[in-house]
Amino acid sequence: MIVRPKLHWLRMLFVWRGSVLPIIMPQLIATTAFAVVITMLHGAILSWKVSLNFVPFSLIGITLAIFLGFRNSTAYARYWEARTLLGTILVGSRNLTAQAISLGNDPQAAKTLAYRLCAFAHAVKHQLRGSDPQADLQHFLSAEEVQQVRTARYPASKALVLTNQWIGENLRSGNLQAPTVPALEQSLAHLGMSLGGCERIASTPIPFTYSVIIHRSIYLYCFWLPFGLQDAIGYMTPVIVCIIAYTFFALEALGAQLEDPFGTEANDLALSAIAFTVEASVLELLDEAPRTVQPELKDFVLP
Template sequence: MITYNPKDWFTFIFRFHKADTLRKLAPLIFGISVYCWVIAFLELHVLKIPDNSHIKQITVMHTLLSFVISMLLVFRTNTAYDRWWEGRKQWGSLVNNSRNLAIKLHSMLGYEDAAHRSFFKKIIPMYASVLAHHLHAESTRLALDEQEHPELRELNTSQHLPNQVAKLIIQRVNKLYTEGKIKGDQLIILNNELQSFTDICGACERIKNTPIPYSYSVFLKKFIFFYVMTLPFSFALSLGYLAVPVVAFIFYVLASLEEIAEEIEDPFGGDENDLPMNKMAQNIKKHVVEILS
């Protein structure tokens, strides 16, 4: 995720980063510009359409449709940002619940329970790491660090890995209860954090696996395309060759909004504006180790 100063205007205006839409849309902008120049050349020099032609009245259609396209783009960007913010809230909950679980276990376990403490130091942060890789990858795979993890030998990498790690956590907590390390009321206290891991995973999967409906996305792209493709017919008569940069800029604005929405609607990808899940998983590991040490 890009960290920036929202008050630095000049940096925003004159800086082009990897995620900038101008880089991605440059070929299309160039094609639209060439298309607009051809239309202007034909109307002004080949067909020599007079200024009072009815073609110039196409701007009335553009005026009417501009309200419709603005409402569609507002809905599109708001929906995409809601998905991004929902993903951030879920990972914020994962950070808090991991800390709370570690704090509660620290208060319940004695210092003589070194084996249990060592297990939870590894397994609680590992859930966040496994979930991050699960959401990044199309096919689930486990990416552990270089240390040995004998407590995870039962994991089957062909199955749902976050569920397996959550199962190991609950099994160890249940073992603490059967051994008398924690009481029944303490087990109930731990239940909220234990259950929240799977709830967060399910919510993130819902965002990851349910994009905006296909028909809506296709219609919006077609709408923008045909809207921009009809602009040169009227603009060339009123603006001349100046219509080329004007139409190119209009296309850049409309297409950029759609491009931004496509990027942020999946907050678990590898784009610069996506959530830094690996960094948050590292912070969880740091905090849990500090608490249980």
């Protein structure tokens, strides 16, 4: 995810990094080139004049725009829900660490819990992205615990189990009193529910058939559009086709990116930065500095 200050209106017209233009450039060039050819041939194919006007394209364009708007709204709802769930992990980790420090008889024992929460945050990032968490986990867990987490099918769930085990160990040792355990377990339950919500979003994409219908409709519309505009606007046809095609192609590409908010595209969630924020926030309660490297600005988001 790219986070930047609000740009001047003129710079917004030419911004490249973070836009979907690099993704849609090949099909945009192909559509515009096809429109140029049709314009030069005056809308004829092999001496057959394709008799179309802009009326059907107006009706189809409105319908297509409605479907695209609905798909993008659904994709953004998934994106925002994912960001809300990750924010809950941040708040829950911070609260759980504060509870362990204030409710335990030995504040030093809370360090182990804090480290396991940091490991959990990084494990969530790697599980959702399908990457190896070892490099981050080794800063917070023992070698045996790192092996347990990284070899698990669901590393974040395993890291959360280690956090839950801390409560049992400290309850048996007398560091925690029984009446304080429900408060800690409630915070842990919020972390588990947030993880489950992220897993649900990651494993349940928007129905494929719906995406195929929109994809085919957009391409058919853009490649037939020059025939409907050529007689009305002449040599301006390629320009108008390029603008309309850019709008439809860009909206489709943006919806595809937002549909999977845990990826590494420019408009996906900044998981690395969020995990680092959880780590920094938790360790600050222990008066310790973060142990991993802060992500670059392009992948940094405020909590």
